[in-house]
Amino acid sequence: xxxxxxxxxxxxxxxxxxxxxxxxxxxxxxxxxxxxxxxxxxxxxxxxxxxxxxxxxxxxxxxxxxxxxxxxxxxxxxxxxxxxxxxxxxxxxxxxxxxxxxxxxxxxxxxxxxxxxxxxxxxxxxxxxxxxxxxxxxxxxxxxxxxxxxxxxxxxxxxxxxxxxxxxxxxxxxxxxxxxxxxxxxxxxxxxxxxxxxxxxxxxxxxxxxxxxxxxxxxxxxxxxxxxxxxxxxxxxxxxxxxxxxxxxxxxxxxxxxxxxxxxxxxxxxxxxxxxxxxxxxxxxxxxxxxxxxxxxxxxxxxxxxxxxxxxxxxxxxxxxxxxxxxxxxxxxxxxxxxxxxxxxxxxxxxxxxxxxxxxxxxxxxx
Ligand SMILES: Cc1cc2nc3c(=O)[nH]c(=O)nc-3n(C[C@H](O)[C@H](O)[C@H](O)COP(=O)(O)OP(=O)(O)OC[C@H]3O[C@@H](n4cnc5c(N)ncnc54)[C@H](O)[C@@H]3O)c2cc1C
Numbered sequence: 594x595x596x597x598x599x600x601x602x603x604x605x606x607x608x609x610x611x612x613x614x615x616x617x618x619x620x621x622x623x624x625x626x627x628x629x630x631x632x633x634x635x636x637x638x639x640x641x642x643x644x645x646x647x648x649x650x651x652x653x654x655x656x657x658x659x660x661x662x663x664x665x666x667x668x669x670x671x672x673x674x675x676x677x678x679x680x681x682x683x684x685x686x687x688x689x690x691x692x693x694x695x696x697x698x699x700x701x702x703x704x705x706x707x708x709x710x711x712x713x714x715x716x717x718x719x720x721x722x723x724x725x726x727x728x729x730x731x732x733x734x735x736x737x738x739x740x741x742x743x744x745x746x747x748x749x750x751x752x753x754x755x756x757x758x759x760x761x762x763x764x765x766x767x768x769x770x771x772x773x774x775x776x777x778x779x780x781x782x783x784x785x786x787x788x789x790x791x792x793x794x795x796x797x798x799x800x801x802x803x804x805x806x807x808x809x810x811x812x813x814x815x816x817x818x819x820x821x822x823x824x825x826x827x828x829x830x831x832x833x834x835x836x837x838x839x840x841x842x843x844x845x846x847x848x849x850x851x852x853x854x855x856x857x858x859x860x861x862x863x864x865x866x867x868x869x870x871x872x873x874x875x876x877x878x879x880x881x882x883x884x885x886x887x888x889x890x891x892x893x894x895x896x897x898x899x900x901x902x903x904x905x906x907x908x909x910x911x912x913x914x915x916x917x918x919x920x921x922x923x924x925x926x927x928x929x930x931x932x933x934x935x936x937x938x939x940x941x942x943x944x945x946x947x948x949x950x951x952x953x954x955x956x957x958x959x960x
Pocket of ligand 1: 713714715716717718719721722723724746747748749750798936937939940941942943944945946949
């Protein structure tokens with residue numbers, strides 16, 4: 594049973610800590626350097642990896658508490674998206690907690706939490722995006738190291754990261770088999786990173802080339818040739834857990850839209866968005882419930898939640914862009930948010946792929 598008074602106390606604690614420690618302008622900044630500074634402050638304050646066991650530098654908090662923390666951070670202007678620590682502490686960390694060996698947890702989790710390591714995700718390839726199981730980057734075991742050859746694409750923050758978790762083919766054979774989940778150090782001669790210019794103007798993601806890049810055989814998460822099941826855990830976490838704090842961000846954006854709407858038609862559109870947002874809040878509450886008992890392994894919630902959230906945000910940013918025409922000062926900001934929302938239905942698996950997953954794996958419809 595939820596203890597509302599305890600929840601409220603935690604909320605107040607996070608708010609007071611934010612007021613005392615992170616200036617509002619820094620919280621809302623979009624530059625990588627500022628985001629990193631914010632993450633470092635959050636790490637020092639003990640807010641990253643809140644649910645992780647204390648032996649790995651976490652606070653041993655409950656998922657419910659972690660969500661309250663996320664919610665308050667989002668309310669204070671710190672969004673989970675774009676955070677430099679995201680791949681480490683939101684995606685790889687939970688994967689290590691479930692599938693990592695003790696030594697790997699002891700070595701990597703504290704370094705993720707104190708931001709000594711910045712991670713990137715090496716899943717997508719030019720010929721393997723939606724169809725992730727067809728990755729062709731090879732990793733060959735030579736003595737006690739893996740030697741990697743191939744390329745990845747759309748690798749967010751690869752230019753800053755010192756580690757990458759990579760899905761690579763370790764033996765020929767059926768698509769979902771013979772893939773291995775490897776942790777690979779980025780700073781070595783066999784790795785080349787080339788930034789890609791994005792629609793919204795930045796260069797957040799990159800191409801990454803492996804030419805005889807090496808990593809220790811100790812850096813396999815899970816078993817050799819069983820990387821697919823590990824990647825599924827990572828993707829499920831990416832789709833589900835992160836969605837909750839998005840709700841708060843959407844609510845903030847909607848509030849800003851309402852404050853500059855004047856025409857009756859605008860207000861009707863905003864009312865309609867608010868009704869949809871209440872549905873998203875209900876889904877977020879269900880995800881919170883699922884997380885109370887285990888890591889998010891509910892496909893319907895993870896895929897359904899991602900689909901509903903990201904498509905809602907696109908509709909909202911389209912309407913916000915229309916409203917901003919009457920407030921020229923806001924047009925630039927609304928346009929960037931509109932462009933950024935385009936990416937949300939792509940990363941972590943496109944909307945079409947989420948619909949396929951729901952149809953096949955949840956509803957059992959024929960392929
Ligand atoms: C901002 C951003 C950041 C990203 N960061 C990372 C990262 O850090 N690491 C990483 O590994 N990847 C990252 N990605 C890549 C992302 O995961 C892929 O773009 C995504 O999985 C889609 O793959 P694709 O681009 O190859 O498109 P494709 O797979 O070529 O798909 C093209 C179109 O065809 C549709 N389609 C494909 N297959 C099917 C099907 N079976 N049924 C119906 N429709 C289908 C898709 O929905 C899409 O509309 C990022 C992407 C973006 C936009």
